[in-house]
Amino acid sequence: MLEVKNATYTVEEEGETTTILRDINLTLEDGKFYVITGPNGGGKSSLAKIIMGIYPVTSGKILFNGKDITTSDVTERARMGIGFAFQQPPRFKGITVGELLYLSAGESKRGRGCNFLFDVGLCPKSYIDREVSSSLSGGELKRIEIATLMNRKLDIAIFDEPEAGIDLWSFSKLTETFRRMHERSKTTIVIISHQERIMEMADEIILVADGQIQQKGDKDIILPNIYRDCNYTKNCLERIENVDR
Amino acid sequence: MIDSIEKRMLKEITGLHDIPQGAFSLRKDGESAQVSSTANIEIRPKKDKPGIDVIVKPGTKGESVHVPVVITATGIDDMVYNTFDIGENADVVIVAGCGIHNPGGEKTQHDGIHNFIVRKGARLRYVEKHYGEGEGTGERILNPMTDLIIEEGATAELEMVQIRGVDSTKRDTQAKVYKNAHLVITERLLTHGKQFAESNVTVELLGENSTVQLLSRTVAQDNSRQVFYPRVIGKNKCRGHVECDSIIMGEAVVRSIPEIAAHHEDAQLVHEAAIGKIAGEQIIKLMTLGLSAREAEETILQGFLK
Numbered sequence: 001m002l003e004v005k006n007a008t009y010t011v012e013e014e015g016e017t018t019t020i021l022r023d024i025n026l027t028l029e030d031g032k033f034y035v036i037t038g039p040n041g042g043g044k045s046s047l048a049k050i051i052m053g054i055y056p057v058t059s060g061k062i063l064f065n066g067k068d069i070t071t072s073d074v075t076e077r078a079r080m081g082i083g084f085a086f087q088q089p090p091r092f093k094g095i096t097v098g099e100l101l102y103l104s105a106g107e108s109k110r111g112r113g114c115n116f117l118f119d120v121g122l123c124p125k126s127y128i129d130r131e132v133s134s135s136l137s138g139g140e141l142k143r144i145e146i147a148t149l150m151n152r153k154l155d156i157a158i159f160d161e162p163e164a165g166i167d168l169w170s171f172s173k174l175t176e177t178f179r180r181m182h183e184r185s186k187t188t189i190v191i192i193s194h195q196e197r198i199m200e201m202a203d204e205i206i207l208v209a210d211g212q213i214q215q216k217g218d219k220d221i222i223l224p225n226i227y228r229d230c231n232y233t234k235n236c237l238e239r240i241e242n243v244d245r
Numbered sequence: 246m247i248d249s250i251e252k253r254m255l256k257e258i259t260g261l262h263d264i265p266q267g268a269f270s271l272r273k274d275g276e277s278a279q280v281s282s283t284a285n286i287e288i289r290p291k292k293d294k295p296g297i298d299v300i301v302k303p304g305t306k307g308e309s310v311h312v313p314v315v316i317t318a319t320g321i322d323d324m325v326y327n328t329f330d331i332g333e334n335a336d337v338v339i340v341a342g343c344g345i346h347n348p349g350g351e352k353t354q355h356d357g358i359h360n361f362i363v364r365k366g367a368r369l370r371y372v373e374k375h376y377g378e379g380e381g382t383g384e385r386i387l388n389p390m391t392d393l394i395i396e397e398g399a400t401a402e403l404e405m406v407q408i409r410g411v412d413s414t415k416r417d418t419q420a421k422v423y424k425n426a427h428l429v430i431t432e433r434l435l436t437h438g439k440q441f442a443e444s445n446v447t448v449e450l451l452g453e454n455s456t457v458q459l460l461s462r463t464v465a466q467d468n469s470r471q472v473f474y475p476r477v478i479g480k481n482k483c484r485g486h487v488e489c490d491s492i493i494m495g496e497a498v499v500r501s502i503p504e505i506a507a508h509h510e511d512a513q514l515v516h517e518a519a520i521g522k523i524a525g526e527q528i529i530k531l532m533t534l535g536l537s538a539r540e541a542e543e544t545i546l547q548g549f550l551k
Contacts, residue, residue: 052533054529054533073532074529074532074533075532075535075536075537075538078532078533078534078535079535083533084533086526086530089530090524090526090527090530092527092545092548093462093490093548093549094462094547094548094549094550094551095544095545095548099548103531103534103536103544104534106534106535148534152534
């Protein structure tokens with residue numbers, strides 16, 4: 001179980017302090033499927049990154065299975081079983097897809113990694129010896145990123161907008177992979193997404209906006225609210241556009 | 246016989262655990278130590294100056310030649326002239342390299358002047374690795390000069406690596422590439438401490454449909470300095486691609502000056518050069534896989550220089 005308690009994350013820029021996340025209280029239970037959603041710039045990725053330790057919390061605490069990991073760095077959290085797939089994964093000149101999968105497993109499990117490449121819609125034979133460099137498209141890189149996370153034995157797997165940049169055909173395969181991952185493992189899955197199909201798969205939805213958790217709960221309760229708000233926003237925007245004309 | 250230090254040097258530069266089999270020439274502390282020829286590959290010492298002639302018979306396939314140089318004494322100033330004649334339609338691998346273990350306070354230097362003729366339709370893969378170590382304060386200097394003629398329809402692939410420990414190097418490489426011939430040069434180089442490395446490569450694409458691919462990947466650490474000057478000159482319908490990538494760390498200085506010159510309207514030449522530090526996202530990404538920051542950095546550098 002992972003708990004975020006009264007967490008705040010602020011950044012300093014040119015002498016000014018900006019609050020990115022404020023008073024976050026969140027509990028992620030073992031084996032559940034969560035989707036974090038909300039408007040752009042609302043703090044979704046920052047929330048995921050404070051869980052992974054990529055961003056430090058300014059105040060508050062993070063507990064993992066009862067242990068205070070607030071000051072643990074990314075490596076320590078990764079070794080505890082927390083994983084993170086980047087929205088825009090970095091490229092590595094000279095490191096192959098196979099080597100990255102090998103690193104992700106922490107031992108020789110390249111064979112399993114190949115299976116995950118297949119799951120994300122890539123032919124292992126064609127990709128295993130390719131460099132994780134500019135020779136890969138953004139979509140290919142993204143799918144490899146997802147495969148590296150699936151290749152790890154994790155308690156919590158966080159995916160930051162895994163669907164972004166992925167074509168429709170691969171997207172279907174990807175959602176099926178997440179569904180299988182949820183059914184077959186005890187890993188807590190956290191996906192940042194705006195996709196209805198992914199949100200529909202969740203046990204719980206976490207709505208983040210303005211640096212705060214606005215709503216959290218069963219998808220059947222939260223989703224209708226989100227759709228209503230979206231329609232409300234859409235209608236407002238349309239009205240504004242009409243006035244402008 | 247070679248001792249344990251020489252064995253280690255040999256392993257670093259050739260990957261071999263002992264004296265090579267087949268065609269080889271071993272040079273130790275500035276003198277020829279052992280030479281062996283085969284039915285298809287003749288190695289003979291030069292008569293007028295230090296060095297060897299390596300003659301590969303036309304049509305020789307799948308054979309290799311090892312020509313390592315090992316120096317384990319201080320104060321050695323060695324210059325060697327090697328000529329490689331790769332016969333028509335041959336397909337061979339040449340593994341060269343120099344390892345210096347300098348145990349004393351005097352400078353130890355090895356300058357190798359290599360001339361290659363890759364004859365019509367032949368294929369050459371040349372691997373040259375440089376490595377330095379030793380408890381002494383004396384400098385370890387390696388200055389290779391490589392001159393290639395690649396005849397019609399021939400291909401040459403050069404992999405030139407400076408592993409570590411070389412205080413100063415000046416590398417000069419020149420090539421003339423003729424009709425339908427291809428050249429690939431991959432240079433990988435690491436400098437650290439106060440080391441200095443300069444690499445000058447000039448490739449002339451003389452023949453129709455000749456190509457060159459010149460890839461340089463280097464890492465400059467600490468206070469080391471590197472200068473790269475790769476030039477590709479297209480004098481016919483040809484294609485050339487120059488790519489120089491450097492990772493800079495600490496207080497190091499890297500200069501990269503790629504040049505392309507077209508003397509023909511069908512010459513297609515491209516150059517790219519990039520210098521930068523290891524991206525923070527790369528480190529973080531590998532840390533999310535459980536590597537420490539140091540392990541992540543080493544993994545990135547190893548991959549980059551592989």
